Amino acid sequence: MGKVYRMPDSPKSKPADADIAGLDRPQPAGVNAPGFGSDVVADALRATGIPYIALNPGASYRGLHDSLVNYLGNSQPQMLLCLHEESALAIAHGYAKVTGKAMASAVHSNVGLMHATMAFFNAWCDRMPMVVLGATGPVDATKRRPWIDWIHTSRDQGALVRGYTKWDDQPASPGAAREAILRAHWIANTAPRGPTYINLDAGMQEEKLSEPITPIETARYMPPVMVAPASERVQAAADLLRNATSPVILCGRVSRSEQAWAERVKLAERLGASVITDLKIAASFPTDHPLHAGAPGGTVLAPEAAEAIGNADVILSLDWLDPAGTFKKAGKFGAKVIQVSVDHQLHNGWSMDYQGLPPVDVFIACEPDAAVPALLEALSNVTPRQPEPYRHPLPQPSDDKLTVDHMADALRRAVGKKPVSLTHVSLSWNGASWPLRHPLDYLGSDGGGGVGGGPGISVGAALALKGSGRLPIAVCGDGDLLMGVTALWTAAHYRIPLLVVVANNRSFFNDELHQERVARMRNRPVENRWVGQRISEPDIDIAAMARAQGAQAFGPVTAIGELDKVFAEAIAAVEAGALAVVDVRVEPGYTAATTAAMTRKSD
């Protein structure tokens, strides 16, 4: 067949931001030739083109730290100091969500790695690339300092994160470390993407180079990997789709490319297919398009989406996060299934984040960006069906209590026509309240369901968006914000503009609904669902916590009428380059559909 494969966009690492580059400048050290093992590591890191390394320091990598400052001059990559390892990795995670490329992080020996595990897992489940460097006290016991080097040395340290990293290594020489960095970068950025980890022996880092290391052409060790769809599979899928009377497209893990976005819209329109998207993953299709079924959901499927799946005769999954679970949730299901994905290459036995095994009739093993143009070509002469258009009314909050919908309503008014990237949304967020019309309009969730990722991921995303003309907005639950609040300091220090809106229901409310369900199942009082969940008495002064990190803080906002003014001021602050945080006291509550699904007695 003819042209069936377009090279997917290959995002380049974004060059370092000029404002940030002016910060944390070291005295010139006059070092211009590698003299130690860690200088070789630093050179390799620079060769990857990674602009930043988010870190929390530690003596296990003091050799590398010195090389980054005094050999590379804290530039390419530049350090981003973080107050917790979890936020160091979350920042890299958010950066990857925007750029599609790995950033670097560094964490201290086994203890820093222990703090970082949650963020590894979030990035792993979100299929986001990152290169993480760690270290161990000297593997050679004769070189260990008493006590501290012993407790910070462990055999097979990478085992701590191996279940949720694509690859890890503990190179024994500077040459091997250079190779490990290039490999880690290459593997992390190759689909299915994910975090990689390199444990640098303190002894290896600190050893003087006995002879200069032979230069290599580093780019040749990180070749771009492109997988084209098999044409016979594309034909089989096209045959199914051509003859479908009620096709459905599940738009899942796709790139941030505008061209690929336009091609998905073209494919859906050519088929007259209903399209479903999911708030767990980034924007993949215009959510107010007449073919988009209902509002994007997180935990639950919109009724329109469930109906479309139930009535579908052919379903095209573009690397949908959980086809089996979605078919189960739809209730009725009898469709033929086309699955486009390379995700199966990543699955291992530690975590079940691969989800249920779906029935599949045609499997196309490539990324959706490569399959869609091939399908478009194979389906060049179809007569699309003309379905009833879906309508997408905005929620109309009516009662006088300040709800998340009021908050979204006021925020939408305040941003007007400015391009916005929602870097994160709270669990209480209503997908109907914010139409998504561009691949960067929404960046998806934390991936691993690890509460506390929202602030760090948003700081990383805002870093990558700096200078793009997009206004980054994070909507965090109070529980999420409080677990990750110190990530805000990194945004303040490095002058990363970001608006954080806290949907503060003074509760780990999600779990109130779980307790309500258990109470219903057991015929016990639902009134007690709040015990051990509410974050009040005292109420936490979130604005003060944000101010303490260097943010411009607003609130608590307790009246609907205050929202417009406060958001206007906060947005003006962000546009002037600041980090702004608005604490909005919202009534506890999720959308009616989510609440009903989470509190019903059965299943």
Ligand SMILES: Cc1ncc(C[n+]2csc(CCOP(=O)(O)OP(=O)(O)O)c2C)c(N)n1
């Ligand atoms: C690290 C971690 N700890 C605990 C949980 C369990 N959990 C899931 S949602 C949630 C509540 C989150 O609270 P908040 O961010 O305020 O959102 P809300 O549900 O109140 O809207 C908790 C504790 C989790 N998913 N991850």
Ligand SMILES: [Mg+2]
């Ligand atoms: Mg809450």
